[in-house]
Amino acid sequence: MSDPFVVVGADAAGLSAASKFRREAPDREVVVFEKGRWISYAFCGMPYFVEGRVERMSDLLSLSPSEVDERGIDLRRGHEVVTVDPEAKTVAVETADGDSFEQPYDDLLVATGARATTGPFDARGVDGAFTLHDMDAAAAIDAYVAEPDAYDPARADVSAVDRERVERNAAMPAPETAAIVGGGYVGVEMAEALAGRGLDVHVFHRSGHLLSDFGEAVGERVAEELGAKGVTVHTNAPVEALVGDDRIEAVTFGGDADGEGAETLPVDLAVVGVGIRPNTELLDGTGVELGEGGAILTDGHGRTSLSDVYAAGDCATAFHAVTGEPAWMPLGLTANRAGRAIGATVAGDPTPVGDIAGTAVVKAFDMEAGRVGLVGDDAARDAGFDPVRETVTAGSRSGYYPGAAETDVTLVADRDSGRLIGGSIVGPDRAAIRIDTLATALEADMTVPEVERLDLAYAPPFSPVWDPVLVAAKVLNGTLGEA
Amino acid sequence: MSDPFVVVGADAAGLSAASKFRREAPDREVVVFEKGRWISYAFCGMPYFVEGRVERMSDLLSLSPSEVDERGIDLRRGHEVVTVDPEAKTVAVETADGDSFEQPYDDLLVATGARATTGPFDARGVDGAFTLHDMDAAAAIDAYVAEPDAYDPARADVSAVDRERVERNAAMPAPETAAIVGGGYVGVEMAEALAGRGLDVHVFHRSGHLLSDFGEAVGERVAEELGAKGVTVHTNAPVEALVGDDRIEAVTFGGDADGEGAETLPVDLAVVGVGIRPNTELLDGTGVELGEGGAILTDGHGRTSLSDVYAAGDCATAFHAVTGEPAWMPLGLTANRAGRAIGATVAGDPTPVGDIAGTAVVKAFDMEAGRVGLVGDDAARDAGFDPVRETVTAGSRSGYYPGAAETDVTLVADRDSGRLIGGSIVGPDRAAIRIDTLATALEADMTVPEVERLDLAYAPPFSPVWDPVLVAAKVLNGTLGEA
Structure with missing residues (x-):
C-alpha cells in the first residue's frame, strides 16, 4: 500500500470515488488527474443555464477545487493521463505546461467520461x-x-x-x-x-x-x-x-x-446533440476488454479486466437489471453511485456498484416523461425476450378533481414469463416521477400481475383510485392472458 | 348454480364485484342490495366538494343507477339486508317500503362499508x-x-x-x-x-x-x-x-x-372525524370470524369463515404486505381491487385480492404527504420487528433548479434483517406520489441496501442526482451498519 489510489477524471464518478475513499481510509493518499480546468460540474443543468433559469454558471458546480482540497484529495487540473501500464502499475501524465511524468498507483480508477459526437458533419470553426x-x-x-x-x-x-x-x-x-x-x-x-x-x-x-x-x-x-x-x-x-x-x-x-x-x-x-462516445483512449494497447458502445467493461464492483484497474461513469458499462448483461447507459446517478462504491471497495469495504435500469426522465415545457428498462421491441428481442406491450391513457387524478390530465403509460412484458421488462410514462401532471415505481418493480423482477396488485397511493389530487400504472398493468395483464 | 350472486352494498367493493362478475359470467344473475339511496359515490372527493373545487355533487358519482342497470346488474336500492343464514344460504331483506323477504344465494358478498364514529360526544340533533x-x-x-x-x-x-x-x-x-x-x-x-x-x-x-x-x-x-x-x-x-x-x-x-x-x-x-368502524351487524349470530377493528376476517381471495360468503371493502380485513397478517385499513383502492377480484373468483376464475401496504397520501394546501407500511414503532414491535428509523431532509430537485423544496423522508427498517418495513414522505414538490416507490419496494420485500441501489430517475426539474428516497436509504443503511 505504498502508492496512491489514482483517479483519472474529476467529475461525478472520479470525485465521488476520491471523496468516499478519503472518508473510509483517511490515512491513505488519493490523486485525481483532470486534463481540463473544469471539475464536478452538473452536465444535466446546462440547458437550464442557457435558458436563464439558472442565473450563474457557478450554481452548476457541486464542488470547488478548494473544497476538494479540504477533503484531503490531491487534485491536479491540467494533467492528462495519456497511457496506462497495468503491468508496471503506472500512468503516464502530461501537463498543460508541457511537463510529463510517470505516476505509480496501487489502484486506478478510469473516470474519463464521454464526449459529444458530431455525426457526419463537423461544427468546428463555424461561428454559431x-x-x-x-x-x-x-x-x-x-x-x-x-x-x-x-x-x-x-x-x-x-x-x-x-x-x-x-x-x-x-x-x-x-x-x-x-x-x-x-x-x-x-x-x-x-x-x-x-x-x-x-x-x-x-x-x-x-x-x-x-x-x-x-x-x-x-x-x-x-x-x-x-x-x-x-x-x-x-x-x-x-x-x-x-x-x-x-x-x-x-x-x-x-x-x-x-x-x-x-x-x-x-x-x-x-x-x-446526436450522441456521445466513451473516452477510453488512455487504455489503448492495454488489452482492456470493452463492451457496448465501446465503453470499458466492468464487473459488479466496477473492476475492469485489468488487475487493480476500475472504471466508472460515462466511460464504463454497468449491469442492466433486466438483461443481467453489461450495458452502456451514461447517466448521472450511475456515475455517482459507481464512483462512491469503488471508493469504498478500494478503501477495503467491497461494495457493489449496483445495477442500472436505464431510468431516465425529461421535461419539455409543461410535459413530463420517463422511461425505464427495455422499451423498444428490438432491445427486448436482442435480450432474448418476446415483448408484449400495451399503452393506456388514464387520468392523473380523480376525474372530478381540477387538473386531472391525460397520462400515457406504456408497459412492456415478456410473453412467456409475464415479467415486466420496460415502460414509459408521459403527461403534464407529476408524470415523470411515477417512473420510479416502474424502476423499483423492474429491479424487483416483478411480473405484470404483481404490478397490477401493487397497493399504490390514491387521493383525488394525486391519483385516481386506479393509478395510471395500475390501469396499464391491468390491460397488459389481460393481453398476456389471451396470448 | 340456480341462485344468484348476492351483493350487499352498492359502493366501490360491491359494484366492482357485480360488474366484474357480469363481464366474466354474462349468463348468470347478480343482485345488489343497497339499504340507502346513494350508490357508487367517491367518499374521498367530499372535502373537495365542500371546498367548492368540485362544482356539482353528481361529479362525485362513478356510476348512475341506469348505468348499473345497463351492465345487467339487478340493483335494488332501499333494500336492507338484516340477517344472513349461511346454512340455508339466504339473506333476509327489509325494504324502505316496509316489505320483507328472503333471498337465496349461491355466493354472497358483504360489502357494507363502515360508518363514522363520533367518539364520546354525539353531534346528532345539533345544528351546525x-x-x-x-x-x-x-x-x-x-x-x-x-x-x-x-x-x-x-x-x-x-x-x-x-x-x-x-x-x-x-x-x-x-x-x-x-x-x-x-x-x-x-x-x-x-x-x-x-x-x-x-x-x-x-x-x-x-x-x-x-x-x-x-x-x-x-x-x-x-x-x-x-x-x-x-x-x-x-x-x-x-x-x-x-x-x-x-x-x-x-x-x-x-x-x-x-x-x-x-x-x-x-x-x-x-x-x-375521529374514526370509522366496520358495518358487520348483518352477520351477528352467524359465528363469522372477525379481525382487527372488528372487521370481517377474510382470506387471500376475500372469503370469510362462512362457506360461500365473501367480504370486501371498508368492512373487511386484508393481508398486510409487511406483516403477512390480516389488517383493517379501509381505503378506496383496497375496496375496488378486492371487489373486482371476488367478482372474478365467483365467476369461476380464482383471483387473489392482493395485499395491502397501508399506502395513503394526503394534500394540505401546498403540502403533500404519503405513508406506507409500519411507520410507528409500536406497530413495528407488535408485528415482531425491531424498528430502526432515520428521517432526512433532502431537495426535491437539483439545488440550482428553481422550485427545489425540502422533502422529508422517513424510512423504517427491521434491525436484524435490514428489511424496509415502512416510510413516509412530506414536502410541497411532488412529494406524495413518491410514496409509490416505497410501496413497491415494501411489497417486493426489499432491504434498505437494495433500496439504496435503486436506479431512480434524475433530471434537474424532478429530482437531484440522489433522490430523497435514496438519501434516506443511504443514511439508514449507515445506521444499520453501525448497529
Whole structure:
C-alpha cells in the first residue's frame, strides 16, 4: 500500500470515488488527474443555464477545487493521463505546461467520461454552431444568444471558463432562428431553453418520433407539446449538413442517401446533440476488454479486466437489471453511485456498484416523461425476450378533481414469463416521477400481475383510485392472458 | 348454480364485484342490495366538494343507477339486508317500503362499508355539528357554510340527496368559525376545504402531531403548512364536548381526565372525524370470524369463515404486505381491487385480492404527504420487528433548479434483517406520489441496501442526482451498519 489510489477524471464518478475513499481510509493518499480546468460540474443543468433559469454558471458546480482540497484529495487540473501500464502499475501524465511524468498507483480508477459526437458533419470553426457537452460550450451558447449590448459577463462566473471564447460569442449579433440537430433529451431540453430565450426553434430528428429511447407514445406527446409552445419539430428529417463558412447560415435536411431532395432552412444558430462516445483512449494497447458502445467493461464492483484497474461513469458499462448483461447507459446517478462504491471497495469495504435500469426522465415545457428498462421491441428481442406491450391513457387524478390530465403509460412484458421488462410514462401532471415505481418493480423482477396488485397511493389530487400504472398493468395483464 | 350472486352494498367493493362478475359470467344473475339511496359515490372527493373545487355533487358519482342497470346488474336500492343464514344460504331483506323477504344465494358478498364514529360526544340533533361520512352530510355542510341568499341548490344535483336537510341547512346563518374534531386525513382535508370557504378554522387533535399514522415528521410539516395558511392547529387537545342545544355554540377541549382545566372555543360549525368502524351487524349470530377493528376476517381471495360468503371493502380485513397478517385499513383502492377480484373468483376464475401496504397520501394546501407500511414503532414491535428509523431532509430537485423544496423522508427498517418495513414522505414538490416507490419496494420485500441501489430517475426539474428516497436509504443503511 505504498502508492496512491489514482483517479483519472474529476467529475461525478472520479470525485465521488476520491471523496468516499478519503472518508473510509483517511490515512491513505488519493490523486485525481483532470486534463481540463473544469471539475464536478452538473452536465444535466446546462440547458437550464442557457435558458436563464439558472442565473450563474457557478450554481452548476457541486464542488470547488478548494473544497476538494479540504477533503484531503490531491487534485491536479491540467494533467492528462495519456497511457496506462497495468503491468508496471503506472500512468503516464502530461501537463498543460508541457511537463510529463510517470505516476505509480496501487489502484486506478478510469473516470474519463464521454464526449459529444458530431455525426457526419463537423461544427468546428463555424461561428454559431455548437455541440453541447461541456461548460465552455454552454457559456459560449449563452453569450452568443444574447444581444451584444445585453450580455452580462457575470453569468459565466467561473474562473475555469474560456473567457476569450465567451467574449467573442457575446460580440456576435444575436441569432433569431435555431436548429437543434438531434431530438434526444438534450435536444428537447435545448429546444425549450432556446425558445425561452425568444428564438424560433427547429428540432431535427432522424427517426419517426422524438426521444427514440422513450418509445413512440412519449415521442408523440412531447412533439405535440413542443409544437404547442411554438417549436417546429421535423421528424424523419436527418440533417445532411451545416451550411456556412465562418458563421452558420443554414441546415440542409431530409434528402435521400445522395442528398437528393434535401430541404434547406436558414438558421443563425445550430446546436448538435446526436450522441456521445466513451473516452477510453488512455487504455489503448492495454488489452482492456470493452463492451457496448465501446465503453470499458466492468464487473459488479466496477473492476475492469485489468488487475487493480476500475472504471466508472460515462466511460464504463454497468449491469442492466433486466438483461443481467453489461450495458452502456451514461447517466448521472450511475456515475455517482459507481464512483462512491469503488471508493469504498478500494478503501477495503467491497461494495457493489449496483445495477442500472436505464431510468431516465425529461421535461419539455409543461410535459413530463420517463422511461425505464427495455422499451423498444428490438432491445427486448436482442435480450432474448418476446415483448408484449400495451399503452393506456388514464387520468392523473380523480376525474372530478381540477387538473386531472391525460397520462400515457406504456408497459412492456415478456410473453412467456409475464415479467415486466420496460415502460414509459408521459403527461403534464407529476408524470415523470411515477417512473420510479416502474424502476423499483423492474429491479424487483416483478411480473405484470404483481404490478397490477401493487397497493399504490390514491387521493383525488394525486391519483385516481386506479393509478395510471395500475390501469396499464391491468390491460397488459389481460393481453398476456389471451396470448 | 340456480341462485344468484348476492351483493350487499352498492359502493366501490360491491359494484366492482357485480360488474366484474357480469363481464366474466354474462349468463348468470347478480343482485345488489343497497339499504340507502346513494350508490357508487367517491367518499374521498367530499372535502373537495365542500371546498367548492368540485362544482356539482353528481361529479362525485362513478356510476348512475341506469348505468348499473345497463351492465345487467339487478340493483335494488332501499333494500336492507338484516340477517344472513349461511346454512340455508339466504339473506333476509327489509325494504324502505316496509316489505320483507328472503333471498337465496349461491355466493354472497358483504360489502357494507363502515360508518363514522363520533367518539364520546354525539353531534346528532345539533345544528351546525356534522360527521362527514356520507353524501348527505357533505351536501348539508356545503349548504350550511353558504350564506342563505348565496346558496346554489344546483350544487346538490343528485336525486338521492336529502333535499329537506339541505334546504334547512341552507336557510341557517352562515358560520364564521369552525372546529375540526380529529386531525386525521379527513380532518386535514376538511380544514383546507373550510378555510377555502373563508372560515376561521381550528383543528383539534388528541395526540402530539397531526396525521398520527403518517408519523411525526409528516405531522409537523403539515401543521406548519396549516398554520401558514391561517388554520389554528391544537395538538394534545382532545375535544371534551360539543356545546349547544339546538345549534353548536362552542367546543371544550384539552382538560384532564375529569375535564378540569378544559378550554372553551366558541364556534358555529363543528365537523367530527375521529374514526370509522366496520358495518358487520348483518352477520351477528352467524359465528363469522372477525379481525382487527372488528372487521370481517377474510382470506387471500376475500372469503370469510362462512362457506360461500365473501367480504370486501371498508368492512373487511386484508393481508398486510409487511406483516403477512390480516389488517383493517379501509381505503378506496383496497375496496375496488378486492371487489373486482371476488367478482372474478365467483365467476369461476380464482383471483387473489392482493395485499395491502397501508399506502395513503394526503394534500394540505401546498403540502403533500404519503405513508406506507409500519411507520410507528409500536406497530413495528407488535408485528415482531425491531424498528430502526432515520428521517432526512433532502431537495426535491437539483439545488440550482428553481422550485427545489425540502422533502422529508422517513424510512423504517427491521434491525436484524435490514428489511424496509415502512416510510413516509412530506414536502410541497411532488412529494406524495413518491410514496409509490416505497410501496413497491415494501411489497417486493426489499432491504434498505437494495433500496439504496435503486436506479431512480434524475433530471434537474424532478429530482437531484440522489433522490430523497435514496438519501434516506443511504443514511439508514449507515445506521444499520453501525448497529
